[in-house]
Amino acid sequence: MDKIFYILAALTLIAAFMVVISRHPIRSVLFLVATFFLISAQYILLNAQFLALVNIIVYAGAIMVLFLFVIMFLNLSRDLERFASWMPIAAAGISVGGIGLLLLASYRGAQISTDTVGNYDSGLVEQIGEVLYRDYLFPMEVCSVLFLVAMIGIVLLNRKERELPAKLPLP
């Protein structure tokens, strides 16, 4: 049964990798949606059902639709993008490899405790709600303010500039 995890993990990584290497933006988006689905599945495995569904609703249902929207709107599919030339790719490869090595090194050095606490309900909506509204009420309010600000910002960003009259009326 624990094979599920490894299968899902492999699929997740493949999907994520496909996001990176797909030359077609729409395919990238769809692979990303798949990635999110797989990650949600991981959440369900971890008994974090609430977060799994929130992940789907927020990322797959809202954020990715926005991406899809923008890509379709800008009609970017016309020109299939060429990747960066070899220099940036080499730089990127080196830096990513470096960070990977570092992560590996720190992972070797880290003491990851293997003992688990038997609270299976920590991912349930009641538990999360309690913690959220008891300990993290203020950050949540701040989040709502953040959304308000983001909303206003977007409206302002995309507001059409009021056009000036071509000629000033003569007095």
Added chain:
Amino acid sequence: MSELTFKIIFIVAIFGISLFVAMYTTYAERKLAAFLQDRLGPNRAGPFGLLQPLADGVKLFFKEEFIPRVSDRILFIAGPAIFMCTALMTSAVIPFAPDLEINGTTYSMQAADLNVGILYLFGVVSLGVYGILVGGWASNNKFSLLGAIRAASQNISYELAMGLSIVSLVMVSSSLSLRDIVDQQSGWSWNIIYQPLGFLIFIVCAFAETNRAPFDLPECETELIGGYHTEFSSMKLGLYLFAEYIHVFISSAVLASLYFGGYQFPYVSDLDPGLVKTLLGGLVMFAKTGFFIFLFIWIRWTLPRFRYDQLMNLGWKVLIPLAVLNVLITALFILI
């Protein structure tokens, strides 16, 4: 019969029922439309034209498979598939009947009793947009793209009001599990009594989410020819059309479960758990669902189509404020 086997059988059954209901919804739609327009409707295939849906299906299967040359082939095929899948996935959390107890084992008449069932409903419904968007975009057709974008923005907009109306429902029932919500409404104590405004908002949103008239702008023939499925033919078109009817069925079922007590009915609720109760409950559930399907069809053939800006105005400027107001009122009542 192990639980898993039962689950598999049950899921297959639900799929079958969904498809069957959807199939005959098309029949009902045409019959009712004919009735409302003082016609006869389909009456050739079988008695009263009852075999008409089958005939339609066969016709669609044998039509020419046409994929435009300039389209994105994979996505063009993926679009209707995604749409159909998401439509069918929705039924997983709907409790169709009371639990059945035979020989001490309990058989749940529900594919999955998620404790966050409503969220699941939401997630899957919001995914339905992908089917439309992908299909519409892959057609590489102006009208399809416009239809797809209309559908997507319509769905997203109305999801908000829908979510808010459900928030107040959840506040009343204090559970996200559909099973719990249905169980709470035994007898006559249906949620419609506590949430009349929420119900109204929900049903309007349900019409918009299913892209049904009067909100069927994404496929508005007069403006966009056929909307997102302009370029589709054969069974791919069939999937789109069919999925829409499945959406109607599921929406009706959800409406029945959330606001009209699902399988709960006076007398039925008081029965002891058992085969009788399960059967009666299922009957009640399907009766209520049938009523809502009828409502869907009735409204489609009665009301004229909205204009797109009217639709958006209704969604953002009327329904969302109303839903927020509803949440506030509910909170007030809960406090008192």
Added chain:
Amino acid sequence: MNHIPEIIRTIPLSHYVALSSALFLIGLLGVLIRKNIIIVFMCIEIMLNAVNLLMVAAASYRGDSAGQVMVLFTMAVAAAEVSVGLAIIVMIYKNLKTTNIDLFDQMKG
């Protein structure tokens, strides 16, 4: 549904760490080698999700809901960030008629 997690518990947490690290690196790679800014943006989302995954795993193993609440906040902020970011991208596209990140060369101080 509690029997699935119990089986999953046989998997050490370190495997989750490895998975999310790999996911993070893939996202990072995408950020660096892709030229379409929207894809870059999406790769950033992958990185965010990698972090989220690790956090959920840790929270789940520790039986502490606070970690999941944090993930909730991450998602909220990500949603706001994406909406603003996409709005900016659309504006840039309107002005420059491109989404090629190499052509965004007007950020000189």
Added chain:
Amino acid sequence: MNPELILHLILWPPLAGFLINGVFGARMPKWLVSTIACFSPLLSFAASVAAYIQLAGQATTVKLYTWFVGEGSAIVDFSFLIDNLSIVMLFVVTGVGTLIHVYSIGYMSGDRGFHRFFAYLNLFVFFMLLLVLGSNLVVLFAGWEGVGLCSFLLIGFWYDNLEYNRAASKAFVMNRIGDLAFLVAIFLTIYTTGAVSFADLHDTMTNDVRINDPAYVAISLLFFIGVCGKSAQIPLFTWLPDAMAGPTPVSALIHAATMVTAGIYLIARMHFMYDLVPVTQLVIGITGCLTALVAATIALKQNDIKKILAYSTVSQLGFMAVALAAGAYITAIFHLVTHSFFKALLFLGAGSVIHGLHGEQDIRQMGGLRHKMRWTYGVMLVGTIAIAGLPPLSGFFSKDEILTAVHSHNMGFFIALALASAFTAWYMFRMFASVFHGAFRGKNETWEHVHEAPWSMRGPLVVLAVLSLAGGLLGLPAITGQSHRLYNFLVPAIVQPKISASHAFEYALWGISLAVILTLLVICFKRYGSSGPSVPSVTPSFFERLLVNKYFIDEIYERLFVHPLKIAGSWLMHRGDYGIIDRVVHFPGKVVESGAFALRNLQDGKLSSYLLYSVVALLIFLTLFLIF
């Protein structure tokens, strides 16, 4: 009233006036600006009267706070000394100051910088009060520098005239030379005595009497160089005539009545030290005599009404310096007071004339003004007689006292001063006759518009005329049988024997001077009364050329100091500054610049590059995090 309150009332109103007028003046109506400007010194004057009533005869020190503790043990307080000497100076500063403020309302009424002018004037009064009241050398120096600043600001008041700006800079630079010496003197004082307040210095120096102690000689000489700068003694006097570029009230207040006498005040304040150093006294005496003579002779041939008065001021300051050299400190102060009366009167009168003639300053273009400017004529007559030294006006008594004191001290000085006072009478009568008598020599349309000054100007003139008339009553000589009031008043502050001479000498002096002055009066009126100053002859004699060109002192300075300095400066600029210092200074800059140019390529404005940089930075930080 307690002394601290009195002090606050004296000191702060002018500063407040400066702040109000300086900050808000541009937006306030003129009547409000002038009211504030005139009332602030008036308030100080009233407070000075209160100080006179309450505190006369006792030296009161008011300490506000400890300013800083100097090297060693010299504690420098921000404290003030009100004794009889400062009270006399207070009266001069605030009294004459107030009158000149009132006068300025009329004189400056048409000027764009009206509020600026009054703000500067108030600031000047404040610094002057700081100077006069300071109980130690440091506070005094603060005031000293402040008045220098105000002098600079006011000389260059009409800043759109380049010539005026040059004059302002010249004054400032020359004062700097003196101020440097002053500062070194303060350091030396602190170094040798460890004290900085006058009371402590007095105690130290009178306890330990060392005549011609080298340290004291050095200090006193350095102080005297400072005095030379501020009080326009040879060799640092050339700035004062040029300072006439400022508005006339400024010349009256700063460059005649108050600021230039600060040096005299300083030496009077430090008299206990100068008593100990006869060498310095001799130097002061010689310098003073030379100054008095040189300036008086230059004034003989000047044609600019204000320049004549400026040289006259220099000359009179020389008189005071000689009096100081003779140990007659009170006499010097007496002359300072009377001089402030009549010289302010003369300047203001000259201002009235200039005002009436719309800016004409050349006495060759004047004449016969007594018909049109009766008031000015009257007050100028009083002033001229006072400075010329006819009894019983104030100038007569003070100058007579100086001569008496010098006579018993050093015969050479006496002769020089007698000569100088004869010259004084000559150039004053020459000026007076040329301006007011005879026929008008300017343009006809100017004559048409000649008018008497408004009352705001006439009022102060009349008050000053009365003071000039009666100022001598402060210090009547012994032969009149009256007591010397100023002497009696100042003796607690300045310890000094009474000046006395034989009656025969006194009468002889009076008689001779009266005879000489009257003779000069007659000659002058005959010579200049009708035709004004003569046109320079075609072949001027050597002396004439010398006098007209002010002994070529400016030119000599130009050759002797400025030119070599310029050459050395430009050499240093090219070789030293550009060649060495700039290279040294620019080297790190060049390194940074070239490094920045190299690094600049990193900031190419490309989003993709920035993303890469941030990842690299992450890499680096992670590495560091891992290592440490």
